[in-house]
Amino acid sequence: MIPRQQVEKRVAEFLETCRRQGVKATHQRTEILRELAGSEEHPDAETILARVRKRIPAISVDTIYRTLRLLEDRGVIARVGSMRDRARFDANTDRHHHFVCTECEMIGDFCSDAMDRIPVPLEVSEMGSVEGVYVELRGICRKCKQKAMKTKGPT
Amino acid sequence: MIPRQQVEKRVAEFLETCRRQGVKATHQRTEILRELAGSEEHPDAETILARVRKRIPAISVDTIYRTLRLLEDRGVIARVGSMRDRARFDANTDRHHHFVCTECEMIGDFCSDAMDRIPVPLEVSEMGSVEGVYVELRGICRKCKQKAMKTKGPT
DNA sequence: AACTCCTTTCGTAATAATTACTATTTAGGA
DNA sequence: TCCTAAATAGTAATTATTACGAAAGGAGTT
Structure with missing residues (x-):
């Protein structure tokens, strides 16, 4: 679980960025970032949309994609998980890399x-x-490896 | 330019792979791989389609995509250039990495x-x-950097 | 508060890449 | 040569993402 403190730190940084760059810090943008900053799983746009809708039921697809692009352009978030059908996002701006399970x-x-x-x-x-x-x-991640074991039987 | 010899080597390897794995070595598949193996620019599916059509006018979109997936699954080619709108392909299976210009x-x-x-x-x-x-x-690649110079004037 | 200006959002339509479907063709073994 | 499963052509469908136009919202001014 990601500590609330860190999530709010990222949100605060974003609000600051908005002020500096003359971009409006809207409720929608803030909630999208807050949602992403609170996720460890690098969700895709659709997932983010579904979750943010719990708080802002009327938020539109357009706003999700537009905001994700905005955040990416400003360096607030990054796009990860190369060349799959859907883009995945990451609000962790600390220097790090990724392990991707090609199965799940x-x-x-x-x-x-x-x-x-x-x-x-x-x-x-x-x-x-x-x-x-x-x-x-x-x-292949731990979980998928175990699943393969159960299906095919242990080596 | 990529030496014909190397292109044919990759094609031959593929034909061998087909035999071993019980997959049919069709004319279409061979030409798609030959085209890709002869390119240094890591073309996208559409580009490959256009070029292969010069030799096989009736080849279909479906065949291009299906074949590219097949080749990728068998490890004959790789998908490169992460998370842009179109996938790019590479038939060079020797160990190497990529530099991508975010501009062009x-x-x-x-x-x-x-x-x-x-x-x-x-x-x-x-x-x-x-x-x-x-x-x-x-x-940013050399070419794009120079273009930027001409537009904005040198530093 | 009312007014103005500019940005952003919503709802939906449009676009673009990729995948799926079906009748027909073909590769490769018997 | 003949047979059969696999592959292809042509086209339709799907899916993620982007675009658009009308309406809403925020911030500064009066």
Whole structure:
């Protein structure tokens, strides 16, 4: 569970960002971010919509997508879980990476100093200037592995 | 330019894979792979379709997508360039990573022993078993940087 | 408070990539 | 050559995401 304190910290940061950038800190935007910041599972747009609707029943699809784009553009949230059918989101702006289960699409966070320290190869510097790194470890999660065991029988 | 020899090597490997796995090595599949293996630009499905149509005018959209999925599932090709609107493909199965220009979506290949050697954090081993790594460096390519210079004037 | 201006939202329609369906064709073994 | 399961063509359907126009909302001013 994510501590409420941290969620509110992220929300407060966002409100501050809005003020600085002259963007309105609307109820909808705040609730969308609050919902995302309180999730550990990196939900997709549809999931966020469903949850925020519990608090703001009339919120529209358009607002969800528009807001997610806005937040992403401002660097408040990030898009994770590459190239699946639906985009997944993450409000954790601390430096970290992801493990993705290719079976159930579960996404987990992890940190790695080693990864963060890797120098950019010269080869790449010649292509252009690097501004960000996206690392994703892919595999099968604990839960799916156990499920496979039960189905096929243990090795 | 990619040497014809290498393209044909990949095609031959695919034909072998088909035999081993009991999948039919059709003309369409072969041409799709041949086209992709001969491209350095990591084309999307639509681009591949257009090019293969020069040789097989009647090939259908369905076949393109179905085949790309098949090749991906068999590990013959990979999907790259995360979470943009269209998927991009890569027939290079040698270990390498990608640089993606966030402006023009150009994708370039590079190798990095340092990246390949990074150990999987314990934290991740607890989530599940890692079977693959996807690394993407993001930034602005040479060409786009120059274009920006001309537009806004040099710094 | 009333007025104005500009942003944002809602509700829904439109778009675009990808997937599904069915009749027909084809690859590859007997 | 013949047979059968697998694959394809052509097109329809699906799904995520984006766009649009009318209405609502917030902030500053009078």
